[in-house]
Amino acid sequence: MxxxxxxxxxxxxxxxxxxxxxxxxxxxxxxxxxxxxxxxxGDGHAAPSSFRHGRPLEPVPTSDSDWKATAQALGRSGKLSADHTVYRVGFPRSDLKVTSKGVAIKPGFALGSYAAFARYGDGKAMMMGDLVITEDELGKVTNALQAAGISQTALHKHLLAHEPPVWWTHIHATGDPVGIARRIRAALDQTATPPASPPSSPPAIDLDTAAVDAALRAKGTNDGGIYKFTFARREHVSSGNRIAPAGMGVSTGLNFQPTGGGKAAINGDFVMTAPEVQNVIRALRRGGVDIVELHNHTLDDQPRMFYMHFWAVGDPVKLARTLHEGVAAGNLKPAH
Missing domain, CATH: 1.20.5 (Single alpha-helices involved in coiled-coils or other helix-helix interfaces)
Incomplete structure (x- = not known):
């Protein structure tokens, strides 16, 4: 070669x-x-639950008696969901006199703190909730939650300009429900949140609710004089290694508060996946509905969910049609 x-x-x-x-x-x-x-x-909250833990755990049915000790620890009783999986306790801030855009905000419209519990097959419970706190209470509540090991997963507003300044902080914990309830109570004790009041018959709603129902293609409920609609996600949403039912707060809530003269203020929360966000915003803005906040409620949900608060005052049927367009832009169904 x-x-x-x-x-x-x-x-x-x-x-x-x-x-x-x-x-x-x-x-x-x-x-x-x-x-x-x-x-x-595999680190922290960023991992999909299915990757880190295998198949997410589903909530198990419970009875009111299963939550008796939890209610005692909170000092307030709650209500079990229709499917018996979520025990939800409300703490309405009836002590606050909040005004937004000239509207006196009723506690059931936008001032309702809550803690929702679900049990799972491993014997543990998951709690998700939202606390309504004044700006003066915020530091003390944050300290109490952190000292007690209750995670804060969001801090934001549900209303536009309003007086006095109020904040909403989402909370999360997993473990023994009675122990979690005691720790929430310690945080509530840092606020002027009033004790539970006995249930009473709700006042009549000064709106054409049948027309609002038809526009939203769903049936609302009278909750203390506020006309409310709830829509659940069609797919499962997990937090960590646990499926979070709609009653935990993983839902779209639409609230109508009569303001007189046949008009209503609307406020609430849309739950959306990332591809749905812009479509919902555009649908609401076409109907003149203001966007208040866009944020997350949890740190490790799968699929990732975004929540958006809104506000408008006007003809309730026209507003309901706009809200329906927002609902139709997401993978939602009326909750039962």
Whole structure:
């Protein structure tokens, strides 16, 4: 073999070695990158629950008696959901006199703190909730929650300009429900939240509720003089390794408060996946509904959910039609 042929063969072999080395390096980089993603997904709240824990746990049915000790620890009784999976306790801030855009806000319209509990097959409970607190109470409540090991997962507003300044903070915990209830009570004790009042018959709603129902294609309920609608996600939403039922707060809530003269103020919360967010915003704005907040309620939900508060005052039927357009833009169904 001539010298030129030998040199050419050497170059071919060298090129082959370089290509092989590049392939190996690329494979190694891909493997390292994949390992890095796996490591990142295994840390903290960022990982999908199905990746970290396997199939998420489903809530188990319970009875009112199962929550008796929890209610005693909270100092307030709650209500069990129709499917018996969620025990929800409300703490309406009836002590507050809040005004927004000239509307006196009723507690059931936008000032309702709550804690919702669900039990799971591993014997533990998950709690998700939302506390309505004044700006003066905020620091003390935050300290109490952190000292008690209750996670805060959001801090935001539900209303536009309003007096006095009020904040809403979402809370989360997993474990013994009675112990969790005691820790929530310690935080509530840092506020002027009043004790529970006995249930009474709700006042009549000064709105054409039948027309509002028809516009929203759902049936509302009279909750203390506020006309309310709830829509659940069609898909399962998990928090950590547990499925969170709609009653835990993973739902769209639409509230109508009569303001006189056949008009109503609307306020509430849309729950959306990322691809739905802009469609819902556009639907609401086409009907003149203001956007108040866009945020998350939890740290590790799957699929990732975004929540959006809104506000408007006007003809309730026209507003209901606009809200229906927002509902239709998401994967929602009327909750029963």
């Amino acid at each position: 001539g010298t030129v042929s030998i040199l050419r063969l050497g170059r071919i072999r060298a090129a082959a070695l370089v290509a092989t080395a590049a392939l190996i390096t690329t494979s190694n980089i891909t493997a390292v990158a994949s390992a890095g993603v796996i490591a990142a997904e």
